[in-house]
Amino acid sequence: MATIWGRATSSNVQLAMWGAAEVGLDIERIDAGGAFGGTETEDFKAMNPNGLVPVLKDGDLVLFESAAILRYLGAQYGSDAFWPPKPKQRAPLDAWAEWTKTTLCPVLIYQVFWTLVRTPKVDRDMEALSEQVTQLGELMSRITPEFANKPFLGSDHLSFADIMFGHTLYRYYTLPIERPDLPDLAAYYDRLKARPAYQEHIMVDYSSLQMG
Ligand SMILES: N[C@@H](CCC(=O)N[C@@H](CS)C(=O)NCC(=O)O)C(=O)O
Numbered sequence: 001m002a003t004i005w006g007r008a009t010s011s012n013v014q015l016a017m018w019g020a021a022e023v024g025l026d027i028e029r030i031d032a033g034g035a036f037g038g039t040e041t042e043d044f045k046a047m048n049p050n051g052l053v054p055v056l057k058d059g060d061l062v063l064f065e066s067a068a069i070l071r072y073l074g075a076q077y078g079s080d081a082f083w084p085p086k087p088k089q090r091a092p093l094d095a096w097a098e099w100t101k102t103t104l105c106p107v108l109i110y111q112v113f114w115t116l117v118r119t120p121k122v123d124r125d126m127e128a129l130s131e132q133v134t135q136l137g138e139l140m141s142r143i144t145p146e147f148a149n150k151p152f153l154g155s156d157h158l159s160f161a162d163i164m165f166g167h168t169l170y171r172y173y174t175l176p177i178e179r180p181d182l183p184d185l186a187a188y189y190d191r192l193k194a195r196p197a198y199q200e201h202i203m204v205d206y207s208s209l210q211m212g
Contacts, residue, residue, distance in 0.1 A: 005055040019163045073160075081155070093160065107139060116129070
């Protein structure tokens with residue numbers, strides 16, 4: 001059985017766990033990070049010198065970085081739909097996966113979510129937040145045409161790109177922010193919410209992270 005270290009409230013852990021579930025990998029999760037600690041030990045640092053979660057152990061392979069973990073799971077265990085073997089089919093999906101990690105997540109997670117959840121009310125920069133929320137809506141509008149004619153991200157079937165992008169939507173739709181009206185995106189989110197693995201690994205209550 002493979003193992004992932006990381007607390008269930010971490011979005012990066014969530015995407016690794018959801019990916020593992022969708023490729024059918026039998027996996028156990030060990031709480032680490034946040035209030036659970038355990039990431040500063042020598043043993044943990046030997047697995048991830050950054051002292052961050054998630055970390056995957058699969059046989060003799062130990063891997064950190066959630067995106068690398070997801071791509072490994074896809075390549076090693078995914079179906080041809082989840083991880084298209086032809087680079088020319090996979091690369092356009094990977095473009096949106098990479099965009100999610102490098103363009104969307106910095107705004108959604110490290111700005112908006114961080115301000116509204118992980119920052120005490122008195123310290124929140126509401127002016128900056130307003131601009132970030134507008135930017136976030138623009139980014140979501142940018143990817144939404146991908147769902148106009150396909151049920152999943154650029155595909156008729158769920159792929160690794162849906163794991164990378166789709167995991168962000170639970171936070172996007174549950175944060176108390178204004179959102180542009182994007183029916184195709186909302187319908188896609190409904191399709192994800194119907195999946196048991198999404199319910200189990202992504203729709204995780206994050207109120208324990210909330211600062212007053
Ligand atoms: N780029 C890394 C970022 C990992 C990361 O920042 N993990 C956070 C949780 S989302 C963490 O370990 N924070 C410290 C902690 O939870 O103790 C990845 O995608 O895996």
